[in-house]
């Protein structure tokens with residue numbers, strides 16, 4: 107939101123307020139005299155100045171740089187989550203990974219007792235193998251070739267959830283950092299283009315500037 111300031115205070119300024127967090131700042135602004143005699147702030151000019159310093163104006167919503175960064179990050183999180191689900195569905199163990207799973211299950215699973223030895227589980231086996239091995243693959247091989255889990259299922263589910271969410275969080279963190287970098291690049295590009303525009307306008311003389 108952009109609010110005019112009483113011009114009797116002398117300056118030519120307006121107050122810009124972030125529509126998300128309420129942060130506000132003064133911005134230099136020109137005023138135009140309406141035929142009614144009232145003064146009207148040039149909002150387009152104020153928005154132009156704000157976007158130079160990282161603010162955004164999307165669908166009539168004005169956001170400070172912090173809120174704009176947050177909005178962008180949330181947008182890309184949504185995209186990443188969607189992508190992540192598909193990747194999880196498509197991923198399958200390689201032959202080598204299957205062999206490793208069978209080999210390790212042979213050591214930590216007791217076929218006689220129909221359960222894992224000690225504190226071992228699908229999750230610990232997947233973690234020990236590493237290299238992106240998923241506990242779901244271990245569970246599949248175990249069910250097919252060895253036997254039931256035989257452990258406390260609730261604890262197992264919680265462990266599995268923790269691992270899954272940790273993987274999701276790691277992936278999101280990478281994505282957010284990449285987005286921030288792109289955002290910085292885009293902003294730098296805007297600044298560079300605006301500098302060029304200033305040069306062009308100055309070269310064209312005062313008539314072009316006031317147009």
Ligand SMILES: [Zn+2]
Nearest residue numbers: 124127170173
């Ligand atoms: Zn804000």
